[in-house]
Amino acid sequence: MSDSRATIAFVGTPNCGKSSLFNALTGMRQKVGNFPGVTVAPKASYVGDERNGRRLLDLPGIYSLAPKTNDEQLTIAALKGEQSNLPRPDAVLFVIDGSNLEKSLFLYAQFARLGLPTLLAVTMIDAVKAGGGALDDIALERALGLKVKCVVGHKGVGLPDVRASLLNSDDFTVPPADGIPGDDIDAQFSWARKIAARVARSSGPDKRSRAIDRYVLHPFIGPAIFTLVMLLFFQSIFTWATPLMDGIESLMGQLAVLVEYGVAPGLLQNFLTKGIIGGVGSVLVFLPQILILYLFITLLEDFGYLARAAFLVDRLMGVFGLQGRSFIPLLGSYACAIPGIMSARIIPSEKDRLTTILIAPLMTCSARLPVYVLLIAAFVPDRLVAGLLSLQGIILLALYVLAALAGLLIARILKSTLLRGDSLPFLLELPPYRRPSLRNVGLAMMQRAGEFLRSAGTIILAMSIALWALSEYPRADQLAAVDSIEAESLQLEESALGSIGKLIQPLFEPIGFDWKVSIGVLGSFAAREVFVSVMGQMYSVDVSESDESLRTVLQRSISLPAALSILAFYVFALQCMSTIAVMRRETSSWKWPIFAFAYTFVLAYGAAWATYTICSALI
């Protein structure tokens, strides 16, 4: 790295508030969460100016200098200067969790001997005070022989002070190691407890969390709450998003009308209405749902519920050969498999980690949502069951549950065949409950919305344009002979796209896909949402002529067994190039992504075939 600015690494125990502080200091949008292991990759940012600036590095949290997981390994290697892609830090901001001094000081006992110039920052002081405890930072300074700064990252208290210190090398000193026991963990922990008792009056375990956990982790009430949370989650996706979706839909309709007025009929008008609005617009409609999904997951995470959920489901996961820790990456995969697969780094056992990565694509990510919602809205009647739950919401939940069960079964099979071996033990820390920060939740949603819009603006736009061109050329003959609607569908059939569709359609014939759907499925191997835009383009012929939405057109054009078959296919198929790329990176080989792609395809095809055959026989 040609950068001459000194690097300061942020080091601390998991969930001690490093990332919150890092974000508050740099204004960066590093994802923060309330469970250990949110930061699984290092993040860099800068403070100060060119002349007197520092490069800040947020590293994954560690419990000790003896790594047990991949993310800990990374931090420790970086601190020792053994991580090839990271510079050895010139100094360290050691973050101490004020509400859990013993653990932080134990890590400090091991860390001090690395001999890196260090400044201490104590976080969570607000929680200590709220619980009736106290912490004497002057006494801590004296006990450790280092400068100590107290901060409340999310409230901004103490930040200017820390920022000034970061730019002042004099505030960083090499920790005096005298008095700190060497190699022995028991002795180091006794030392940590002694110092903690000297400098602070413990407020004890967080009383509010205790009180909440009495219900949330209750043997009967706990699972009931868990089920309720999950149910609410899926209901909200449908009910809350509908008005917003209708709004976007009508906006797109007006835009199309505007183009039809403003642009002379011909190729350009056709390109704008069918290629752009029909393709990209039909995907944009699903933005509200994706935002609600992220809102929910981020809230649960910030609140501290995810770790509790891991506790609640550990027994169930054990049945499938996994452990509660796998639940966190898997739930994350419901938003998107990519961060989910990355957060599998918190799993200590390599075989468990691989298993989790391989089944992560089966967890229903938000990209499937547009496909599900479109087909469910078209084919499942909008009515209430038991006067309360929407039938559409129930079907959606069923698809999610189906995929999750299949994933767990696959995990079971993998763990007893390819990835056989003892699971490492399950050990998880339950963080105290915290009030979700609106800023953090907002940032997570904005980030995801940005990614979604970017994908709509790039990959989906490119696919839309390509599909539009393929559908308009070569021009069909005898267009003049028939009326305009017939001419358009004739054009589509005789176009290059029509030929491709008909060419591959035999492959999908047994599962009930016609050639139009086949093209949609083919296109969605780039990204799942493409399916919706393809359908939007293919059927925009009819849509622009009448006042119908894509939903009603699909109702007429696709049979119910075929629609269910498409749903079954999307539940299992791994249609996402980015996921395959990140799997390749996280497993350092092509073997696993190819395996994942192959097994999910077989599953998808098999499930679609069974669905189609059974439904055709029944209906």
Added chain:
Amino acid sequence: MTSLPTGQRFRVCGYSRHNSFTERLREMGLTRGAQFTVVRKAPFNGPVEIQIDNSTLVVRGADTALMLIEPA
């Protein structure tokens, strides 16, 4: 661990064998002589929640078989 009554305090006397997991348990504070409380147990022999210092930990009962404990 799963047979321990909840709400009671115990002391860690040591470990019958050492491996990387017992090392992690000690790094989380379950060192010789340390006292912890069993807070609750998940049903069907599920994980056990314990309180040590200011940390709340969740472990599977079977995984802590190497830990030797006595009532505090």
